[in-house]
Amino acid sequence: MVPEPARRLWRTLAADDRALHPHTTTVVRGSRGIAPAGWVGVVRFGDASLIEAGQADDASIARLRALDDPSDPAQVEAALQPDRTMGPALLAYLPGRARVPDLEDRSHVEEVPVSTLRDWLAALPDEDVDESSVAEMEQALVLRRAGIVLGAAGHLGWPAGIGHVGVLVAPDARGAGVGTAVAAAATRRVLDQGLTPQWRAAASNLASRTVARRLGYREMGRQFCFELDEAHAGGPPAAATRTNVRSGRDPRQ
Structure with missing residues (x-):
């Protein structure tokens, strides 16, 4: 439901x-x-x-x-x-009273200001960064190895008590459980704040959809x-600005 x-x-x-x-x-x-x-x-x-x-x-x-x-x-x-x-x-979304399974060692995930990730974000594909919306967040949960950031996740507050979860993993770190680890931490943070987690993924993005299912989300x-x-075309003129529906930014802005 x-x-x-x-x-x-x-x-x-x-x-x-x-x-x-x-x-x-x-x-x-x-x-x-x-x-x-x-x-x-x-x-x-x-x-x-x-x-x-x-x-x-x-x-x-x-x-x-x-x-x-x-x-x-x-x-x-x-x-x-x-x-x-x-x-x-x-x-x-997570069904009913679903709980996020413990699939990661939480000791390896830390919270940092997104401002400290600017160099890391700049080195990643623009499309991936835009899709995740991590760059628009104030804080992110990250996983590092030998001091190098492998992945980050967090959420944006949307209307109606929705916490829109965004996840970003470096291309050379994919397939190693990094996305699952940071996404699990971000989803728990949303639940701890009394919000409803939302996960949005392109139908073609099978990796993102697999992580979501692993955490208990259901499409x-x-x-x-x-x-x-x-x-x-016959409707009223469009506004000058456009909203990127792929992004997790607050859609009212």
Whole structure:
């Protein structure tokens, strides 16, 4: 079952309390954090869908609503032929009163200010850093070996009591349990603060999804965004700024 704070998060971003109730499809325009400005974004839990219509015209949104699953890239491609897509990303949460298993030696994980990791972050692939959002955090939990940082994780506070967990591992340290160790510590920190942990991973990122499952997360939702060509645009003009939905930053900003 999807934790209620997760549903409240996306309802808050949509500014619509009707969103994501079972057996419903809700369409909004001008939300923050569901999709880049002007793009169409879909968040789906079970058989409930929340659609940010962006600049799509009403006919395109009607075709989207008619799909069995409007967050399914294959169905969207067949119905609307979008110009560009982002995702899908899978949304994972801990079920019920799940506890994070002890899979690491906690003595090797330490908390540090992210400001002390700037050189390490600068040496990593930009896409990995952006995806993790570690650079946007104030504090991170890190694992070192011989004084060298191998991985870092932490969380950002999102609306509705969500702690969005982000994990970053150096390419040459992957596959050795580093991500699991720091992610477990970060998830415990979120729970200790009374927040609901959220894990978001691209469907293609099997390594991230494997770590999440190892920690007890279960994939409960999906987020997919796409941009239509000008011929299918009929909504209000997009704002000048864009939100990176891959990032864990507070989506209200």
